[in-house]
Amino acid sequence: MATASTTPRQIPIVCPGHTRPLAEVSFLCPPDEPNRTLLVSACHDKQPMIRDAASGDWIGTWSGHKGAVWSTKLDPMGYLAATASGDFSVKVWDAITGKDLMTFAHKHIVKTVDFSLDSKYLASGGHEGILRVFELEKGQKAEEPGNVKEMKQAQDKVNITKCIWLDNDLLLAAASDGKIRCWNVGSESNVCTLEVEAEVRDMEVTHLTKDGESQIILTIAAGTSVSFFKLVISGEGKDKKLEGSLLHCHKMPIHFREEGGATLHPSSGKKFVAGGSDLWVRVFDFETGEELECHRGHHGPIRCLRYAPDGKTYATGSEDGTIRLWKTDPKEES
Structure with a gap:
């Protein structure tokens, strides 16, 4: 087992600006700017931010x-941003100008969005227990009955x-009952359910x-474990299905009873990073x-926490209100 004394010390880039605990970080490489990577963050301070990754x-x-x-x-093109909030709403923004484009009202706290x-x-989901697709x-008419x-x-x-889109037909929703449900949005049917030990x-x-x-x-990070499932998609359109093993x-x-998580290396798949109930950022086989x-x-x-798309760095967000950017292989880049 690696310890602080045996792991070569790494000094990450510190990204201040937030004033409350972080809730989510994610990366995007805009297709029209292939040499640039963006990092967006959600925070309890009500102020979502975008940075150069x-x-x-x-x-x-x-x-x-x-x-x-x-x-x-961010949407896959990097033109739109979406945010989910404890104020019972989802907002869609112009990612370039920052203009508020749409607001979709919900009846309870919204915890997740994805394009x-x-x-x-x-798609959005939260404490109502309803997965919505706009x-x-x-x-703005998208929210009308x-x-x-x-x-x-x-x-x-x-x-x-x-919630995460697998493709333009299949949408995953993870919940507090320890189940990950896959929905075929076209048929509005639950085509697969996976289960783990806890929320x-x-x-x-x-x-x-x-x-x-x-x-x-x-x-999946849940309870005291990180689980990995292999997913297989079959069929087309409204007949599309999913199997998971x-x-x-x-x-x-550590445990994941709060806002911790795990992220798999995006190119090799040989290691993953996890963090949760303590101050340590750990890398595992x-x-x-x-x-x-x-x-x-x-x-x-x-x-x-999340790996950048090229796998060379990863970001971690903490209760201390900061984001830190770490090198995956600091010796190779030194």
């Missing part, structure tokens, strides 16, 4: 929410903690190529769960 320099803030922001995402791969739809081309699709997760109320705190989808084979790996379930030296690295830099528990 290489330097950590602040680019802008989307101001307008009256409650904690739990989720911030479809074609940028036409926005057709963005309809603008009959225009928004609503998929209830269970007979008994559950909280949706994360899902974090969920990530990674597309890998191993030995010439394309794989979809689902990473458990690859690994690794017990962690994907196959064995062995701890490879252990870093300290934050002054509060780790609340969120």
Whole structure:
């Protein structure tokens, strides 16, 4: 097991600006700017931000929410941003100018948002236990009855903690009952349900190529474990289905009862980073769960983390209100 004394010390880039605990971080490489990577962050201070992911320099803030922001995402083109808030609303912004374009009202705290791969739809979920899908081309009218699709997760109320589009048809929703449901949005049917030990705190989808084979790996942080599922998609359109098989379930030296999480290396798939109930940022072996690295830099528990798309760096957000950018292989880049 790696310890602070055996792990080579790394000094991360510190990104100040937030004043409350972080809730989510995510990266995007805009297709029309292939040499640039953006980093967006959601925070309890109501002020979601966008930064240059290489330097950590602040680019802008989307101001307008009256409650904690739990989720911030850029659309695949990098033109739109969406935010989910404790003020019972989802907002869509112009990611370039910062203009507030749309506001979709909800009846409870909204914890997660995600754009479809074609940028036409926005999904949201939270404490209502209802997964909503808005057709963005309809603008503000997308939230009117009959225009928004609503998929209830269970007979008994559950909280949706994360949602992720697999493609333009299939949408994953993770919940407080430990279940990850896959919905075919066209048919509005639940086509697959996976289950873990506790409330899902974090969920990530990674597309890998191993030995010439394309794989979809689902990473789940829940309870005291990080689980990895292999996903297989079959069929087309409204007949599209999903199957998932458990690859690994690794017990962690931390728990994920708060806003911790895990992220899989996006190109090799050989290691993952996890953080949660303490101050340490840990790197683990994907196959064995062995701890490879252990870093300290934050002054509060780790609340969120993600690898950059090229896998050369990863970001961690903490209760201390800062984001830190770490090198994946500092020796190779020194």
